[in-house]
Amino acid sequence: MSYLLDVRYVTKVYTAGLLSRERITAVNNVNFKLNSGEIISIVGESGSGKTTLAKIILRLLPPTSGSVYFEGKDVWSIKRREELRQYWRQVHGIFQDPYASFNPMFKVRRILYQALSLLDENERGDPEGLVREALKSVGLQPDALDKYPHELSGGMRQRIMVARCFMLRPKLVIADEPTSMIDASTRAGILKLFTKLREENNTSIIFITHDLGLAYYVSDRILIMYKGEIVEERTPDELLEKVEHPYTKRLLSDVPFLYRKWS
Amino acid sequence: MEGEKAVYRGLLKRPVVKLLIRKVVFLFITYFVFITIIFALPRLVPGNPLAEMLANILQTMQATPELVRAVERRLMEEFGLHKPWHEQYIEFLGRMLRGDLGTSYSLYPRKVSELVFTYLPWTLGLLIPATLVSWIAGNTLGALAGYRRGGRFDNALLPVSLILSQTPYYWLAMILLYTFSVKLRLFPLGGAYPSHVVPSFTLEFIAGYLYHYTLPFLSIVLAAAGGWAIGMRVLVIYELRSDYVDFADSLGLSDRKLLQYVFKNSVLPQVTGLALNLGTILGGSLITELVFSYPGTGYLVFRALTRLDYPMIQGTFAILFLTLILANFLVDLVYMVIDPRIRTGYIGE
Amino acid sequence: MPSRILLEIFKIKKFTISLAIILLLLFIGLVGPSIYPTDPFEAVFRPEDPPSSKNPLGTDSYGRDVLAQLLHGIRMSLYIGFTASLIALAIGVAIGSIAGVKGGLTDEVLMSVTNVVLALPSILLMLLIAAYFKYRDPMLVSIIIGVTSWPWVARAVRAQLLSLRAREFVHFSRMAGYSDFRIAVEDLLPNMAAYIFMALVLLMSGAMMAEAGLSMIGVGITRGASLGIMLYWAQMLEAVRRGLWWWFVPPGSVLVALSASLLMISTALDEYFSPRLKGR
Ligand SMILES: Nc1ncnc2c1ncn2[C@@H]1O[C@H](COP(=O)(O)OP(=O)(O)OP(=O)(O)O)[C@@H](O)[C@H]1O
Numbered sequence: 001m002s003y004l005l006d007v008r009y010v011t012k013v014y015t016a017g018l019l020s021r022e023r024i025t026a027v028n029n030v031n032f033k034l035n036s037g038e039i040i041s042i043v044g045e046s047g048s049g050k051t052t053l054a055k056i057i058l059r060l061l062p063p064t065s066g067s068v069y070f071e072g073k074d075v076w077s078i079k080r081r082e083e084l085r086q087y088w089r090q091v092h093g094i095f096q097d098p099y100a101s102f103n104p105m106f107k108v109r110r111i112l113y114q115a116l117s118l119l120d121e122n123e124r125g126d127p128e129g130l131v132r133e134a135l136k137s138v139g140l141q142p143d144a145l146d147k148y149p150h151e152l153s154g155g156m157r158q159r160i161m162v163a164r165c166f167m168l169r170p171k172l173v174i175a176d177e178p179t180s181m182i183d184a185s186t187r188a189g190i191l192k193l194f195t196k197l198r199e200e201n202n203t204s205i206i207f208i209t210h211d212l213g214l215a216y217y218v219s220d221r222i223l224i225m226y227k228g229e230i231v232e233e234r235t236p237d238e239l240l241e242k243v244e245h246p247y248t249k250r251l252l253s254d255v256p257f258l259y260r261k262w263s
Numbered sequence: 264m265e266g267e268k269a270v271y272r273g274l275l276k277r278p279v280v281k282l283l284i285r286k287v288v289f290l291f292i293t294y295f296v297f298i299t300i301i302f303a304l305p306r307l308v309p310g311n312p313l314a315e316m317l318a319n320i321l322q323t324m325q326a327t328p329e330l331v332r333a334v335e336r337r338l339m340e341e342f343g344l345h346k347p348w349h350e351q352y353i354e355f356l357g358r359m360l361r362g363d364l365g366t367s368y369s370l371y372p373r374k375v376s377e378l379v380f381t382y383l384p385w386t387l388g389l390l391i392p393a394t395l396v397s398w399i400a401g402n403t404l405g406a407l408a409g410y411r412r413g414g415r416f417d418n419a420l421l422p423v424s425l426i427l428s429q430t431p432y433y434w435l436a437m438i439l440l441y442t443f444s445v446k447l448r449l450f451p452l453g454g455a456y457p458s459h460v461v462p463s464f465t466l467e468f469i470a471g472y473l474y475h476y477t478l479p480f481l482s483i484v485l486a487a488a489g490g491w492a493i494g495m496r497v498l499v500i501y502e503l504r505s506d507y508v509d510f511a512d513s514l515g516l517s518d519r520k521l522l523q524y525v526f527k528n529s530v531l532p533q534v535t536g537l538a539l540n541l542g543t544i545l546g547g548s549l550i551t552e553l554v555f556s557y558p559g560t561g562y563l564v565f566r567a568l569t570r571l572d573y574p575m576i577q578g579t580f581a582i583l584f585l586t587l588i589l590a591n592f593l594v595d596l597v598y599m600v601i602d603p604r605i606r607t608g609y610i611g612e
Numbered sequence: 613m614p615s616r617i618l619l620e621i622f623k624i625k626k627f628t629i630s631l632a633i634i635l636l637l638l639f640i641g642l643v644g645p646s647i648y649p650t651d652p653f654e655a656v657f658r659p660e661d662p663p664s665s666k667n668p669l670g671t672d673s674y675g676r677d678v679l680a681q682l683l684h685g686i687r688m689s690l691y692i693g694f695t696a697s698l699i700a701l702a703i704g705v706a707i708g709s710i711a712g713v714k715g716g717l718t719d720e721v722l723m724s725v726t727n728v729v730l731a732l733p734s735i736l737l738m739l740l741i742a743a744y745f746k747y748r749d750p751m752l753v754s755i756i757i758g759v760t761s762w763p764w765v766a767r768a769v770r771a772q773l774l775s776l777r778a779r780e781f782v783h784f785s786r787m788a789g790y791s792d793f794r795i796a797v798e799d800l801l802p803n804m805a806a807y808i809f810m811a812l813v814l815l816m817s818g819a820m821m822a823e824a825g826l827s828m829i830g831v832g833i834t835r836g837a838s839l840g841i842m843l844y845w846a847q848m849l850e851a852v853r854r855g856l857w858w859w860f861v862p863p864g865s866v867l868v869a870l871s872a873s874l875l876m877i878s879t880a881l882d883e884y885f886s887p888r889l890k891g892r
């Protein structure tokens with residue numbers, strides 16, 4: 001039982017429509033394990049079920065069947081408020097849509113202070129200082145705190161979500177397309193921050209992305225997700241040598257520089 | 264035989280057919296609910312209006328005692344108030360299904376169904392063309408305004424349609440009648456045709472009919488078109504902001520082609536809007552009929568309501584609602600024909 | 613709601629002008645009858661007199677003062693419009709939020725009922741219900757209008773709630789350990805408030821129109837004057853054909869002004885909030 005996270009046979013079926021009962025299997029029988037300090041990527045096309053899987057692990061969306069174990073404990077069996085707070089203190093997420101991630105009625109300050117409320121008294125110390133420091137580390141000025149979400153760009157919002165995670169120093173970060181709206185020059189810096197988080201706190205990270213190239217450079221292991229299933233699991237180096245699933249091959253051929261090495 | 268069955272079954276599985284069946288079932292249920300409401304209301308309202316109506320016949324009708332007794336017996340039979348309510352209900356449903364809507368007592372001994380069908384054609388003759396013309400004109404004008412948002416045409420059309428859309432048909436009717444008939448003496452003061460001709464297919468009658476038709480028609484068209492124009496304008500503006508328009512622009516598609524696409528996409532919600540608003544349009548035009556002393560169902564409803572002629576109220580409303588349901592179904596059919604997603608079976612909803 | 617939002621809304625010209633018109637008419641309706649104390653129902657003047665200094669809006673066929681009727685009518689129409697829309701709003705919000713929050717079978721049942729009621733033409737339903745009451749006071753008329761106008765509100769509230777609940781900011785609050793109640797108060801309600809207010813505004817304009825329609829066809833309030841009742845009298849006594857324009861032009865104009873202003877307010881709010889609520 002030394003795994004940090006153990007995802008077992010997780011399936012999610014959405015039922016849409018009132019009477020028509022249309023069923024979509026978004027995640028189908030997914031299994032994987034994650035060690036402390038490990039960075040993995042989940043790569044798949046749009047609609048392959050990546051976000052659904054992330055929300056299940058974050059204990060935000062109940063799975064139809066299967067279970068998620070964190071440090072040996074079934075996440076979906078946690079019921080007590082205090083235990084739940086502890087879980088989210090240790091496992092936190094960044095969501096894909098930076099626009100929907102902010103309540104338009106509140107200033108940016110709220111989203112960071114929310115995270116602070118998960119910390120213990122003694123960890124909190126000087127809250128304003130912590131918040132400012134976190135902002136600085138993602139390259140934002142402290143005046144962003146008193147802005148309303150609609151005054152910020154998509155990229156700025158994503159950086160604030162990253163800052164929120166950094167303040168918590170959790171054991172596991174699930175980052176759903178965390179840099180999709182951040183320009184290439186800043187992106188490298190942000191990604192470096194994630195690796196720094198691992199170096200300093202032994203934090204594990206699950207990156208969710210469309211971009212196999214990005215996954216190749218940041219992760220220890222890459223899971224390929226296709227139509228709700230994990231169809232292939234490789235280290236970046238293996239990826240260049242042997243892949244089996246046709247979908248992975250197609251993905252590889254779309255990344256020109258990887259393809260060149262591969263052939 | 265077997266093959267025929269298979270074809271039949273295959274047909275039932277097609278999304279369009281499934282959708283149609285669901286629509287029909289839904290409309291059937293709503294009609295059933297409405298009939299039930301018609302039945303239940305007078306029996307639920309405190310003071311039992313039906314019993315009161317029967318009791319009052321003796322005082323309110325100035326007629327021979329025999330006639331009064333005949334009316335009373337007739338209505339007693341129809342309402343069956345002495346029977347348990349479930350028997351009354353089943354009898355009521357049976358009569359409604361057979362098309363027997365009962366006997367009017369303010370126009371005794373005429374049958375309600377006969378009365379409704381004498382007056383309904385005048386209403387439909389006014390309502391259907393006016394609705395179609397206002398819908399087409401309003402949407403066209405609204406689309407043009409939205410396409411050139413902020414232009415001179417838009418700036419002129421917007422306030423006018425805004426005010427028209429909030430103007431009750433019948434009040435616009437009063438204004439038009441006052442201006443064009445009373446002041447300018449260009450149009451007749453009311454009615455559906457000149458009093459000295461009888462309805463027939465003669466040139467004289469048709470000319471007289473159209474002459475009387477103009478103002479009521481215009482009242483409904485003008486007031487209703489305002490709402491359609493406003494709705495369409497907003498839809499077109501939203502549509503113009505969507506990605507595919509930028510894409511088409513970058514491909515260098517002509518203005519005309521683009522406008523065609525945008526119009527096609529924006530018109531679908533307006534078809535739904537038409538279905539949703541049929542009741543309101545009908546209500547407004549019934550009152551407009553009153554202003555012009557038009558011999559349509561509006562007059563019948565008004566008469567029934569003010570004289571508490573409950574058989575006539577029930578019957579007229581049942582028929583009016585049935586008419587609305589049929590119209591609704593027709594609009595839904597049109598929607599299915601023009602919605603590419605349903606036509607190609609892409610969605611089952 | 614932060615005061616900044618209010619401040620920004622008040623900078624929208626369309627909004628402030630419409631609000632000013634409504635407030636002005638509300639003021640007229642509230643204090644008008646006391647400032648201009650002529651009895652609207654006492655037939656003491658020369659009948660069918662055009663506007664004069666004695667009767668600023670002339671008199672009707674019974675010799676009653678039209679301005680006095682108008683002042684009382686504005687008050688009555690606003691009263692019915694407001695109570696009816698509150699009733700419809702209460703029913704709509706209750707059904708919509710129960711359906712949206714509970715989900716499952718409750719949702720299905722409530723939404724089926726809503727769809728059926730939505731398919732029943734509300735105007736016919738109102739007329740039908742009103743017909744069976746011999747005496748109709750303003751409250752009864754409000755109730756009749758209210759119980760027939762809620763379905764679209766229920767649907768809108770449910771849809772809005774479902775879309776809000778799926779927004780990621782709700783997840784962020786949840787991950788911060790917020791209770792369901794706190795999430796409802798901080799994340800759902802403020803974002804619903806704008807929509808609910810817009811619904812109220814639209815319901816109100818619809819309710820005042822409905823009141824006028826009911827009155828015109830003979831089943832409005834049985835005592836007192838409203839804008840609709842004034843039009844009804846004018847229609848019954850042939851004011852149009854007899855050229856008594858001062859009798860039917862004022863109540864209709866006020867009705868249109870009220871309704872158009874309410875529509876403008878809701879449009880202005882929609883234009884302000886929609887992009888923000890969608891986050892963009
Ligand atoms: N709330 C929902 N109700 C019904 N179906 C849903 C819901 N959320 C997602 N789905 C469906 O589940 C499938 C997986 O969606 P998901 O968002 O997990 O994909 P994704 O891999 O994150 O895609 P993307 O890369 O576009 O973010 C899709 O087909 C989607 O339409």
Ligand SMILES: [Mg+2]
Pocket residue numbers: 050051052096176
């Ligand atoms: Mg996703």
